[in-house]
Amino acid sequence: MRFILNRLGFFVLSLWAAITINFILPRLMPGNPADIIFAKFQGQLDPASIAAMKKAFGLTDKPMIIQYFEYLRGLLTGNWGLSFGYYPTPVIDIIKHSLPWTIGLVGLATVLAVFIGTSAGIYISWKRQGFLDNTLPLLTMGIQALPYFWVALLFLFVFGFKLNWFPMNHGYDNGLTPEFSWTFFSSVLYHGFLPGITILLGSLSGWLVGMRNNMINTLGEDYVVFAEAKGVSPSRLMFTYAARNAILPQLTSFAIAIGNVVSGSILTEQVFSYPGIGGQLTNAVLLEDFPLIQSSFLLIAVAVLVANLIVDLLYSRLDPRVRTGGITNGS
Known part of the structure; x- marks a missing residue:
């Protein structure tokens, strides 16, 4: 219980720090975002009109501390401001529309990469020096070495262009409306196949090679050798004794990967014109849409913190030494 409370306390402190930094950084930038946005209207609108537009965007000259508490209240109530680039659309509506596409595409591709890579790593480490062990790591590392946007x-x-097997843009066929039906779902899978396979191939090597190396180190431990000498079955030895312990370092990497799902694979989404958060973030930078940029970065930071908290708690269940602070001398 003490370990859980410590992790929750660290999470709350980190979350507050992320929110505060996200509030402060744009205000420490040279110049004023409002001046950058409204400079294009100088000479076209009178000062009263510009002042009215600034008020509509929520831009004020109030003291910093008052702005900070208004910012916190806005986060809690879902009032994240209006988008500069898609005015008068609220930022939270843009994120609500884009986030499910990114989670569906990048999340599914990440989970598949973890499952396939980890399973293959376990198998080839058990069959060391075999054909797959000599080819799969080199093949996957060669693919990962290629720039993923170039692969896309x-x-x-x-x-898409030459063979016309798959669509070249968007998340579903034109003319369809988002709904819970097989027609729409199959269209989403069809459009998401190429960007999904690009993300999967780009991340597969790390999971495969990492698990293979962890397994090889674990298989050399005394308790595994002793279990093998006692006649433990190969399947139980591989999964219960070796893989269960070798997979622990993978969890930390999995936390980082899951946290990064929210940010999406920005360039991949841009190449395929996929309607995810990565594409929206790119457009926000091009349009100098500061509220959308700020909210997107905060969402990414929160996702990483939540993912790390979940994995910390899971790690403590799989390895009791984490809860007790490690193994003491003489234990």
Whole structure:
């Protein structure tokens, strides 16, 4: 219980720090975002009109501390401001529309990469020096070494433009409306295949090679050798004794990967014109949409913190030494 309370306390402190930094950083930038946005209207609108537009965007000259508490109240009530680039659309509506697409695409591709890579790593480490052990790590590392946006462009050109096997943009067919039906769901899968396979291939090597190395180190431990000498079955030895302990370092990497799901694969979404948060973030930067940029970065930070909290709690269940602070001398 003490460990859980400590982790929750650290999470709350980190969350407050992320929110505060997200509030302060834009205000420490040289110049004023409002001046940048409204400079294009100088000479076209009178000062009263510009002042009215600033008020509509929620831009004020109030003291910093008052702005900070208004910012916190807005976060809690869902009032994240209006988008500069898509005025008068609220920022939270843009995120609500984009986030499910990113979570569906990048989340599913990440989970598949973790499952396939970890399972393959366990198998090839058990069959060391075999054909798969000699080829799979090199093959996957070669694919991962390629810039993933270049792989995305290659897939788009070959399978989308030349062969016309898959669509080249958007998240579903034109003419369809989002609904719970097989027609819409199959269209989403069809449109998401190329960007999904690009993300999967780009991250597969890390999971496969990492699990293989962890397994090889674990298989050399005394307790595994002793269990093998006692006649424990190969399947139980591989999964219950070796894989269960070798997979622990993977959890930390999985936390980072899950946290980064929210940010999406920005360039991949841009190449395929996919309606996810990554594409929206790119457009927000181009349009100098500061409220959308600020909210997107905060969402990414919160996702990473939540993912790390969940994995910390899960890690403590799988490895009791985490809760007790490690193994003491003489234990």
